[in-house]
Amino acid sequence: MKGIEIKNAGLKVTLPRLSVLEYLANHPGEHFSADDLFTKMRLENSDIGLATIYRVLNQFEAAGLVMKHQFENGQAIYELDTGEHHDHIVDVDTGEVKEFINEEIELLQQKIVKDFGYQLIDHKMVLYVKKI
Amino acid sequence: MKGIEIKNAGLKVTLPRLSVLEYLANHPGEHFSADDLFTKMRLENSDIGLATIYRVLNQFEAAGLVMKHQFENGQAIYELDTGEHHDHIVDVDTGEVKEFINEEIELLQQKIVKDFGYQLIDHKMVLYVKKI
């Protein structure tokens, strides 16, 4: 069960928190808005509230359990943080999101910020694409 | 004057549109939210409305005159589109935004999406940094 991760985050192990974490874990590689989760979790089982989903996602993000993204759609998108860093490809026609990683680019980014006199804390790269 | 660019976008050359475009042109390399523009333009001269700023910025974005960005702050940020593509470095402590471009990364991005069977429409890279 996912209880340990929640406890390690300093949070009580409650049903809504477990539900959110398990829902995300059961849908690896997928990306959900808070409202997506609300609608789908309501259908599947629970009587969770939307405000709780927002609160829980924020707590999980602070704890490093989930990642939050802002693509161009206005609403934030969440996914489980598996620890493996990756960037995103968004199909502008379908809205489909895929993941990728490229070591060469990662190294170039380090070099760029060092040249500016900074250290890299985080980064975000999104490629907007169409099918050929 | 900036009137020609507005006319070329198929829009009437009006005072609010001129004011926004000139304000951006007079502050090159800076990045503004709609509300930033509203507040600062009200102070400087005009009696422009916030809704007009949003409408004008959207029209200018569609016309390719300005670029719109979503960093992690919730509100959209606009800057003049000079035609020279660049990416962004955001200092997480100060909020300061700098611009950079790296040809090698641009080429790698093309290669990545081609390997996925896509064509690259647009992309966005933001490096979040701290001073060393």
Next chain:
DNA sequence: CTCCTTGCAAACATTTTGCATCTGC
């Protein structure tokens, strides 16, 4: 003169917060 544009206020969409109730430990 006509159509497009404006400013204002109201509507909207997303996210956060206040509060009484409920739950995990």
Next chain:
DNA sequence: GCAGATGCAAAATGTTTGCAAGGAG
């Protein structure tokens, strides 16, 4: 039993839209 968590409704935030009045061509 108590501190913390929940659901709901209300508030807050950022952006868009309806509309009567104003302005460009």
